[in-house]
Amino acid sequence: MEFERVVRKRRMIRAFKPLPVSGDKVRRIIELAQHYPSAGFSQGVAFVVVTEPDRVHRLRELNRLKGDAPVLIVPCVSEKLYHDRYHEPDKIRSDGTEIDWPVPYWYFDAGCASLLILLGAVSEGLAAYIAGAFRPDLLRQELEIPDDHVPVGVISIGYPDYERHVPSPSLDRGRRPSSQVVHSQHW
Numbered sequence: 260m261e262f263e264r265v266v267r268k269r270r271m272i273r274a275f276k277p278l279p280v281s282g283d284k285v286r287r288i289i290e291l292a293q294h295y296p297s298a299g300f301s302q303g304v305a306f307v308v309v310t311e312p313d314r315v316h317r318l319r320e321l322n323r324l325k326g327d328a329p330v331l332i333v334p335c336v337s338e339k340l341y342h343d344r345y346h347e348p349d350k351i352r353s354d355g356t357e358i359d360w361p362v363p364y365w366y367f368d369a370g371c372a373s374l375l376i377l378l379g380a381v382s383e384g385l386a387a388y389i390a391g392a393f394r395p396d397l398l399r400q401e402l403e404i405p406d407d408h409v410p411v412g413v414i415s416i417g418y419p420d421y422e423r424h425v426p427s428p429s430l431d432r433g434r435r436p437s438s439q440v441v442h443s444q445h446w
C-alpha cells in the first residue's frame with residue numbers, strides 16, 4: 260500500500276473480526292518494525308509477540324484491553340542498553356563520562372518502533388491500537404520480561420471490524436490546526 264495512504268488510514272481501531280492473522284503477516288510486521296531508528300544505533304527495543312489464545316486472553320484481562328485481537332505485541336525498551344552504548348569509545352566524552360541525555364532517547368526509540376508496528380499492520384490490511392502498559396509489573400510477570408526492560412504498551416492487531424468500532428471520545432477534541440503547531444523559521 261502506498262505510504263501516504265497507510266499513514267492516513269492508520270487509526271486506533273479497538274474492534275476486531277474473529278479471524279486469525281497469518282504468521283507470515285505477523286513476521287513481516289515484526290521484521291519491518293526492527294527498522295526503527297535508534298540513538299547511536301543502540302537498538303534497545305525488544306518485542307514480545309503473543310498469539311497463544313490463553314496468553315492473549317490473560318494479557319487482555321490484565322491490561323484491560325478493548326476488543327479481542329488475536330495478536331498482541333508488547334514493545335519493551337532497555338535504558339541500560341543505551342547507557343552501555345554511550346560508554347563505547349565513539350560515544351563516551353573525553354572526560355570519561357556519559358552524555359547529558361537531552362530527552363530519554365530509549366522511550367523516543369520505543370515510540371518509533373511502535374509506530375512502525377501500527378503502520379505495518381495497516382500495510383498488511385490489518386488494524387491495530389496501542390494501549391499504555393498500565394501494569395508493567397504484571398506484564399513483566401506474565402511475559403517473563405527481564406528486569407532491565409520496560410514494557411511501554413500493548414499493541415492489539417487483527418482484522419478491523421468497522422461496524423463494531425467505537426471511535427475514541429478523545430477524537431472529539433479534533434486535530435490541532437497547523438497554525439497552532441507548525442512554526443515557520445521561528446516559534
Ligand SMILES: Cc1cc2nc3c(=O)[nH]c(=O)nc-3n(C[C@H](O)[C@H](O)[C@H](O)COP(=O)(O)O)c2cc1C
Pocket residue numbers: 269270271272273325388389390391412427429430
Ligand atoms: C502512548 C499511547 C498510549 C495510548 N493508550 C491508549 C489506551 O490505553 N487506550 C486507548 O483506547 N487508546 C490509547 N491510545 C490511543 C489514542 O487515544 C489515539 O492515538 C488518539 O486518540 C488519536 O486517535 P488515532 O490514533 O486513531 O488517530 C494511546 C496512544 C498512545 C500514543
